[in-house]
Amino acid sequence: MTPSATPSSPRPRFADAAREALADPASRGELRGSVAAVRARRAAAVAELPDWGELRAAGSAVRERTLLNLDALLEDLERAVIEAGGIVHWAADAAEARRIVRGLVGAGEVVRADAPVLREIGLTATPLPDRLPAARAGVCGIDFMVAETGTMVLLEETGAGRACLALPGPLVAVAGIEQVVPTWRDLEVFLHLLPRSAGGPGGAGRFSPAVSTWTGSAPGDGPGEFHLVLLDNGRTGTLADEVGRAALRCIGCAACVHVCPVYERVGGAPYGPVRAGPIGAILTPQLRGVGSAANASLPFASTLCGACAEVCPVGIDIPEILVHLRGRVVESRRHRPVPTPELAMMRTVAWTLSDRRRYETALRRGTRWARLLARGGRVRRLPGVLGLLGRWTDARDLPVPPPRPFRAWWADRPGGGAR
Amino acid sequence: MSPERPKRPDRVRPDRTADAALGPDAREEVLRRVRAALGPARGTPVEVPRGYRRRLAPDQAPGRADVVALFIERVAGHRVPVRHVVADELPTAIAAALWGREAKRIAVPADLPFGWLAELDGVRAVPDTAAGVGAAGFDALAVDGVVTGCAAAVAQTGTLVLDGGRGQGRRALALVPGHHVCVVHADQIVGTLAEAVARLDPARPLTWITGPTAPGGPGARALEVLVVDD
């Protein structure tokens, strides 16, 4: 196993990483095109179901129910997997998960199907070999685990994970503890919500081309030997935050990523290795803490336009969590003798954001204000007293705001604010 | 405790294998953290509103024939060739599909209904048995494709589901590079994913196939579907 490249210097703050990404116009254009295609597929797949609102409501409730009953569901899941011939491992953190996986797959040739959770724990994907039978063992992520039956559910565009299921050696699946759902029947909700929200090219946008489910081991079929690694790695800490906890409802569709105007411009890299886009901005600081400047900067990597919350199939109020986490970042720096200008400003921001009218007034005022300050079409550091906010505004070296606020533009944009 | 979950007897600590030696500590620790994190909210029941549709809208598919027609339309929409045949025509249709792809050697489930291959001429069918094909891998057999049945099919999404049951073989068969001719009996077609979830057995290994996978991936294969009216 190769740990993902861990730079010796700490990851840069979001704004610094984003500035680099923004400096590459070619890849920005490419990203914009592919993101728009995903967004259009998603909008079409969702518009086709007249009961999308009901499916979302059910999905949100199932995920909420899961989180509030997580300990009991994990015990049910463990029992069901063991009864079906699988082996369950628990990992408190990424290092423990890596150790378990390495111990299980040994030294032979290993196939790894790429998955967010594998990137999170620093196991990078290897491309599948041409001759699958040469590989002995497989490592994959999964999308859902059914507590009632012990069933693993994997939805894919490529079938790389499915290929792991038919290997002669052990299959090791790594999953976050929050990825459990209570019942088999709950899949009737998520088999719609996940692929349609994901906007993938396969299955005419209605369903993933390769979906596999398995329960324990299936000798003679596959997997012959099945191991499930249940990963905490900061999830229980996230669960303890009554507001932030909702981030764990996430089913990983990336719909929020593809509607995010910030992601569309900067791409995935500035968000770090866990998850990109709005979900990354609320999940990474919670899973990893806000001690590092990079993670502390993530909740600020948003215009709070609300497009993400509108598309999220499990009703995560991402802007609300962003504002909440901004408060936490500021709180965590409170012990400094003099309140930082950021703290003072964030208090104002929180006050402003808590009321829609105040927010929109502030936006208009801010627009006028920034146009006056702009030189050469860019607002850099703000002058005078406002210059105290140097670090904050420095990280927001943006073009002059257009005369029309983003919110208004986004809402009117064709297909932009779809559902 | 949530209302929908059946009560179970107090759990018995399962036996643990040696390689899970790290497990017990981490297990207790993670569960302890979950309980501490939830605090008084732990075990709160959450009502799940299930007002969504489980069946096709009546205007979408009023009768059986419409469900079959919708399935055929959706499969064709994935650019997968699909033919509607009567039972008598099936052996010829299978042979024609294989000849059309110039298949010379195919793998089939050991229990494929014998009659299905009655018209095969010039195509060698190798039965997939766990002892034979599995260990050596399909590459060694140099097969061009497979012929299987299925457990269910979904009209709404144009999906085939294989569960390793009769006429379907092991999951590995659904990964053989080349062609996959899949036979669907009209009465196996359900309207929606919800109906398929209700019909399928989670204890079986399920492979859901919806059109071709992304090109270049390990599951990239040419699919062909034959719908049989009995």
Ligand code: SF4
């Ligand atoms: S948070 Fe984003 S990735 Fe997660 S379920 Fe919601 S829209 Fe999908």
